[in-house]
Amino acid sequence: MSIRTIRLFSKKLIDQIKADPIPDLAATLAFYFILAIFPLMIFVLAGVSLFDIDTEEVSMMISQFFPGEIGDAFTNIVLNTIGTPQIGLLSIGFLGTLWSASNAINSFIRSVNRAYNIEETRHFLKLRGTAVLLTIAMVILIIVTLALPVFGNVILDGLENFLRIPSEVVSVVSNLRWVVAFVVMIASLMVLYWISPNEKIQFRHALPGAIVATIGWQLISFLFSIYVSNFGNFESTYGPLAGIIILMFWFFITGIILIIGAEVNATIHQMKKKMTT
Numbered sequence: 001m002s003i004r005t006i007r008l009f010s011k012k013l014i015d016q017i018k019a020d021p022i023p024d025l026a027a028t029l030a031f032y033f034i035l036a037i038f039p040l041m042i043f044v045l046a047g048v049s050l051f052d053i054d055t056e057e058v059s060m061m062i063s064q065f066f067p068g069e070i071g072d073a074f075t076n077i078v079l080n081t082i083g084t085p086q087i088g089l090l091s092i093g094f095l096g097t098l099w100s101a102s103n104a105i106n107s108f109i110r111s112v113n114r115a116y117n118i119e120e121t122r123h124f125l126k127l128r129g130t131a132v133l134l135t136i137a138m139v140i141l142i143i144v145t146l147a148l149p150v151f152g153n154v155i156l157d158g159l160e161n162f163l164r165i166p167s168e169v170v171s172v173v174s175n176l177r178w179v180v181a182f183v184v185m186i187a188s189l190m191v192l193y194w195i196s197p198n199e200k201i202q203f204r205h206a207l208p209g210a211i212v213a214t215i216g217w218q219l220i221s222f223l224f225s226i227y228v229s230n231f232g233n234f235e236s237t238y239g240p241l242a243g244i245i246i247l248m249f250w251f252f253i254t255g256i257i258l259i260i261g262a263e264v265n266a267t268i269h270q271m272k273k274k275m276t277t
Contacts, residue, residue, distance in 0.1 A: 009271060013263060013264060013267045016115065016263050016266065017260065017263055020259075022256055022260070022263075025107070025110075026253075026254075026255030026258075026259055028107045028255075029104055029108060029111070029252075029258070030248055030249075030254075030255050032103045032104030033101075033254070033255070034244075034248055035104075036100035036101035036104055037247070098132055098135055098136075101135040102131040102132050102135045104135075105131040105134045106127070106128075108134075109131065109134075109197075111258075111262060112193065112259075113197055113198055115197075115259065115262040115263045116197045116198075116199060116262075116266045116270075117266075118197065118199050119198070122198055130195060130196075133195070134195060134196065185214050185217075186207075186211060189210035189213050189258075190207055191206075192210075193265050197266075201269055205268065205269060206265055208265060208268055209261035209262055209263075210261060213257050213258055213260065213261030216260065216261070217254060217257045220253050220257060221250070221253075221254075224249075224253060
């Protein structure tokens with residue numbers, strides 16, 4: 001790729017980002033993500049309850065995502081849930097997650113179509129079915145990226161006993177579980193970026209935006225956690241709602257990153273399309 005092509009791409013991408021109301025679209029995504037997070041928690045925790053989990057490790061993980069009184073409330077709910085198997089909650093949580101999160105995916109699809117400058121012409125049922133499929137991909141993404149680094153050892157121990165996997169192999173996989181989570185996140189985002197637009201694109205063309213979104217999300221989440229831990233004073237401003245406000249803001253940033261990834265793919269797609277015409 002020449003310097004001229006990089007400059008042209010950068011200019012078109014900046015113009016595209018300026019033209020689209022990314023903060024408004026990200027705020028919509030954040031709202032729907034908030035509505036989906038609680039049924040998602042029920043679904044994930046019901047599944048986690050089937051494993052032998054160290055409660056102290058779970059409490060430590062929750063305190064990182066839900067600080068203050070909100071974290072304490074979630075800790076009590078989580079510890080009660082994982083104490084005994086909750087198989088019945090799996091179906092309830094899964095259906096609730098599909099319904100709530102599919103609304104967020106519909107909003108994401110509209111954002112992607114906006115990035116590609118195309119109108120949505122798919123039938124309502126087809127669009128809802130697409131949203132459900134993408135919701136499943138998103139659920140897998142969230143479970144893997146958040147749960148695998150924490151619960152990876154427990155899962156691997158279970159697989160080792162069940163499949164008789166050599167301990168040496170389990171040790172290598174355990175050390176690579178952060179890399180696996182990173183790769184799964186890129187693959188899941190590729191599926192999102194590939195199916196969402198109302199235009200046929202090749203699966204490999206969704207890779208650049210997926211990489212940008214994955215790296216950007218990891219970086220922004222890390223910097224945001226540092227800011228909240230050391231500089232943010234949300235609890236004195238919002239009181240017991242601080243945890244929800246922090247979560248909402250984090251979802252807002254996540255929405256921006258996801259849309260920017262779509263803008264990257266759309267810009268590359270439009271440049272390729274112009275070169276072939």
